[in-house]
Amino acid sequence: MSGIPKAIGNAPCILRRSFAVKLLLGLCVGVSAAQSPVATTSFLHKQAPQFVRTDFENRKLDLRAYRGKVVLLDFWATWCASCQIEMPRFVAWQSQYGPRGLQIIGISMDDDPALARKLYKKMKLNYPVAMGDERLGQLYGGVLGLPLTYLIDSQGNVQARFRGEADLNSIEEKFKTLLRP
């Protein structure tokens, strides 16, 4: 099948090199396409769908309560390697930009809450995290692939959606423009 990597173990060297180049190009194109904020999403510049959950510290997590803050709403799961790569950066951002009005909120899309709680502790997440479900996923237009991050401004409007392995620097630049000086 053209455009799809050949079997690594069986293909001759030249074919393996060829498919590796094609795969790399394909992934680059795919990732760059996936990481752009989706301008056409129906949520863009509209109110973010509201939800109330109980976070992993047994506190009420009400999105509406964060009005006035810039919210980075991160959908993740333990099986999502890319999500885990992002987490240390989110922790650093919460510490660095929290005083300027940034609030990161994590929503785990794991099937097993125990796995999510374990990773929450392991990664020492310093922001509220709650379990999601298919209803919450559908509320946000379908969380059909991770990571998925929404940027919500202090008025509660969605400003950007970052899907796939996003460029974290571009996310940072984007939310910094919304923060207090």
Place this chain on the structure above:
Amino acid sequence: MSKRSHKLFINIDLPARRSMFMVPGTAREPGTNGLNSLQGNTMKFGLAERSRIAAFLIFAFLSFAVQLRAQFAPAPAGSAFSIPEAQLLKPEALIQLLQTTNKDKPLILQVGSHMLFAQAHIPGSEYAGPGSQPAGIEQLQIRMNALSRKKLIVLYCGCCPWNRCPNLGPAFAKLREMGFTNVKALYLANNFGADWADKGYPVEPGN
């Protein structure tokens, strides 16, 4: 680099070859005293250039070697990369297959997250458990035990980018181990949302 120094670089003689990696001014090669001042300046410039080129070539070679090693290393167990290309199916090919196959429709199994499956999945597909977990593999085995080993099976996940998917590789390997000879994997480069739902291919919610 000027044409002249380029020519010098190509037609370099043996003493100059020996001094190629020497920093100009720090040592003197025998037999270079006869050069006139213009040649000497050009040679000094050439040596500096050569040093930079040599450093660049060493760096490039090391980078290339690292990439080669990564490229020819066996795919990690469980990676979607471990699935042979011949067994991959593009989304459009699956659509075509579903439209044209009347008698023996493939059994389509989602082997990733149930939460994703419940939001949207390929109509007619079944949830078979996460391939990355032993419980998921067990669930898959139980589902498949009674089926003909010649049955056409299409596995898919779409949880995350192909190179990060932890589910498809183990599920595919399990079915091969069980003796299934006609197993395909749906190639979703980024995820189910971007490569299937957003492209307008049919989905349905539910368990």
